Amino acid sequence: MQKVRHTPVAPTRTQRLASGGEIDAHRHDDHQIVYAGRGTVSVTTDAGSWVAPATRALWIPAGTVHRHQAHGELDLHLVGLPAAVNPLGLDEPAVLAVGPLLRELIVAYTLTPEDDSPPHLRLRAVMLDRLKAAPEQPLRLPAPTTPLLRELHDILRADPADNRSLDELGRQIGAGARTLSRHLRDDLGLTYPQWRTQIRLHHALVLLADNTPVTTVAHRCGWSSASTFISVFRRTFGHTPGSVPTDGNFSDRSRPNSGSLTQAFDH
Structure with a gap:
């Protein structure tokens, strides 16, 4: 049986993966948003798989065992959210439409260190507001x-x-x-x-x-x-x-x- 890593806090960061690169099976106690600013990312869970190019982001609910794979050179933007913060009200993985504004918000938020400064908190609030308006895509x-x-x-x-x-x-x-x-x-x-x-x-x-x-x-x-x-x-x-x-x-x-x-x- 494959060992599943448990990383309690879902990270907020940007990382690069070569084409074919993977992040092995793991889970968080937090929710996570996964967005590929470049390339295409696939996420696989026990319930199915999702593929998202740069017009899509993936919502991974807290506790979901998942793994990532890069298709093409991948700039991966990860946003961690506490389990109590669920702007989408979703308890299953989903693909969300990403327009130009939401893309820039996600990229900016993941490129800057997390802190409690007013500018960073405002950026986070606007990003969450745009997420609420993001249409869910039936792409599972x-x-x-x-x-x-x-x-x-x-x-x-x-x-x-x-x-x-x-x-x-x-x-x-x-x-x-x-x-x-x-x-x-x-x-x-x-x-x-x-x-x-x-x-x-x-x-x-x-x-x-x-x-x-x-x-x-x-x-x-x-x-x-x-x-x-x-x-x-x-x-x-x-x-x-x-x-x-x-x-x-x-x-x-x-x-x-x-x-x-x-x-x-x-x-």
């Missing part, structure tokens, strides 16, 4: 709990471009499509096309963080054409994959989308 890739779905999950994560039907995949793992569909509905609340699209989009974010060309990303993630991939990506994230800001430079094209993923997942 849920972790399956049943053995059959875990086996199916491993197949699709190993090759997101696998276009076999659920019936064909079921024959490989010894289960019928109806049985797998029922498990997906009961365990994850998703249809097979919705779940597969989630897996593909998460993998696409990782590839884009490594500056993989959009056409190559579309092919590796199983879309029939780059235009189809771009359409699904735009509906999901509010901007095209070619305009994913991996260095924190926002533009009108890369404003966070506050919409639902339901339509995108049906394709």
Whole structure:
């Protein structure tokens, strides 16, 4: 069993991770905000995984065992908040939309030493106010709990471009499509096309963080054409994959989308 570090106080700091770098499994008694000012960060918990480029931040509630991984060169901004301070009222991990102002507040707050000076406290108060207004993004890739779905999950994560039907995949793992569909509905609340699209989009974010060309990303993630991939990506994230800001430079094209993923997942 993997040992989990316990660091009671969640740090507030900025640190750099090389592409592929990791922070091992750990937990805090505090809440934590995780933001990648450059690169893309993924956070994994027992409940699932989240991937966030520079238009997103991750909310990690107190006590949640989690680990980080860098995709692309990563400037990681961490904000620790006491367990009694929960501006979002969330008790589960979540992805939040980050606009230009909130980005600058998080970066400024994590670059300066923590103190109780009036300017620092004012900066913190404004940052928390902006967090309250940050739309939550339904970008979690849920972790399956049943053995059959875990086996199916491993197949699709190993090759997101696998276009076999659920019936064909079921024959490989010894289960019928109806049985797998029922498990997906009961365990994850998703249809097979919705779940597969989630897996593909998460993998696409990782590839884009490594500056993989959009056409190559579309092919590796199983879309029939780059235009189809771009359409699904735009509906999901509010901007095209070619305009994913991996260095924190926002533009009108890369404003966070506050919409639902339901339509995108049906394709």
